[in-house]
Amino acid sequence: MSIIEVDGVTKTYRQYKRFPGLLGSVRSLFTRQYVEETAVRDISFSIGEGEAVGYLGPNGAGKSTMIKMMTGILVPTSGSLRVLGNIPHEKRKQNSREMGVVFGQRSQLWWDLPVMDSFDLHKYVYRLPESQFRSNLDFCTELLSMSSFMQKPVRQLSLGQRMRVEIAMSLLHEPRILFLDEPTIGLDVIAKDQIRQFLRTVNEEKKVSIILTTHDMKDIEAICSRMIVVNKGNLVYDGSVSHLRNQLGNEQRVTIDFRFDPGTIETPGLTLIQDNGVRKTFLFERSHTTVFECVSRLAAQYPVEDASIETEDIDSVIRKLYQQLDQKERERREIG
Amino acid sequence: MTLRLFWKLVRLLMKERMEYRGDFFLAIAAQIISYTGDYIIIWLFIQKFNHIAGWTWPEIALLYSISLFTYALGAAFSFVQMRDLEGQVNNGTLDALLVKPVNPYLYLICRGFNLGYIAHLVVSGSVLIWALTALDLEWSAMQIIYLVLTIISGALIQTGILTTIGATSFIWVRSGFLFNLFFKIKDFISYPLPVFGTFIQILLTFVIPFAFINYYPASFLLSRDTMLLSDEVMWLVPLMGPLCCLAGYRFWMYGVNRYQGAGG
The missing domain is CATH 3.40.50.300 (P-loop containing nucleotide triphosphate hydrolases)
Known part of the structure; x- marks a missing residue:
């Protein structure tokens, strides 16, 4: 139930126009000019x-x-x-x-x-x-x-x-x-x-x-x-909440500590985003392989001391959602 | 809004005041001195001229005391509440009032019931009683009832006007200057209406009914004729309070509706 x-549901606020200065404030009293501001636009949910x-x-x-x-x-x-x-x-x-x-x-x-x-x-x-x-x-x-x-x-x-x-x-x-x-x-x-x-x-x-x-x-x-x-x-x-995370939060951050600097590494699925020699940080984008497969493949080839996998936190998922929305709006404006 | 809730509020308000009792009693002492001073000024004035528009000192004392006494009663329920409404609208505390299972107006005026007016009541009440004895009037039961109704009605007129002014803050956001205007006009009724010209008399009778607070009832009790109202109408004078208060309440509720975006 x-x-x-x-x-x-829509809610618009009317804001009466104010004019600057002393004369303006007198003018504000007599004009009925206003701008409508929409705070809530056509929202439905139950x-x-x-x-x-x-x-x-x-x-x-x-x-x-x-x-x-x-x-x-x-x-x-x-x-x-x-x-x-x-x-x-x-x-x-x-x-x-x-x-x-x-x-x-x-x-x-x-x-x-x-x-x-x-x-x-x-x-x-x-x-x-x-x-x-x-x-x-x-x-x-x-x-x-x-x-x-x-x-x-x-x-x-x-x-x-x-x-x-x-x-x-x-x-x-x-x-x-x-x-x-x-x-x-x-x-x-x-x-x-x-x-x-x-x-x-x-x-x-x-x-x-x-x-x-x-x-x-x-x-x-x-x-x-x-x-x-x-x-x-x-x-x-x-x-x-989990659906949104799956939809947008498909990135994971993998940090690997090597026993010694292995030099340049080419691994499909992982993109190097930070290189501190023995510690390297990669970005993993969800695809046909899992992040574990990628890391274990690395571990088989190189001397790995430690590895940590961070899922994107929900804050950055939301940030991404807002960014996507902004971008969509910009595109729409460019087309229009 | 029930009587039980009101008494609970009064108990809490008293407890709250007693948290700063030094401040409270000092403020009351200051008010008593200030209003005693006002009486002294009028008294000195009459010492010089013997009477004002034919009204003697005890008569003027009666007139002024009714004004002050009813102001204290009415303002205790409305002045600070209505003056601060502007701020409540701006910072959103009014919203909390609107999600309670009570009438928002009644809750607001009772929540703010101001115990500080006890000073006004003590000063004006004492002078009122002195004036009534000094005047040596013949009291019938009807006249006593009339006096009581006068005081209730006067308090309601003051509340009604203050409420109306407060309600303008829903519309104009700022209402401070109207309160200043209220006190300026209220000063007029410290003196008998005939002191002023016809314009002011009409203004205070038919536009802003300040004269109904004290001048008309006092004239009736003192068997004096007035320029604008006949003797028979005098019996209806105490009806002005409930009317004024109802109008103020209606206007206030209209203001709240406007604030909510329902009306207006």
């Missing part, structure tokens, strides 16, 4: 209950706009959008009980009061029965190890602690969908890891659907099996 249905989806794209790709439309904050300019069977902005209050929303950089906590007070208020806002509130809070407190700072004022928390609090708070009312807008931005490795593990647990055990935007591909690898990639308002990829 799908809980989010996005069908041909998300099933219990899925974890990464929503990815460079800055200004329209990620936040999409999240805001799904949560009912913004209204699409055209297209149809249904979340939990409802049109989000029309049933905003009703849907909000079933949704958790975390905006990475905008805190809604009470800065000067202990963390517990913000949780407590949440209980009143969502009218939660004490038992439900308690058991959910205990669950989060334990998995996110929050007990040490429950009584500390929010202003004294580290960024990582604060983000854990925000995420815990978004789950207290047992939402069916959790939206996270850049939940790991600015966090250290350990904090990121803990949040990723927690989100995976929530998705797998509590069956909460997760939609998260991020710039960190590791978030997506750790939490999401599916990703949607957008660029300049357009949807450019929707599918599994």
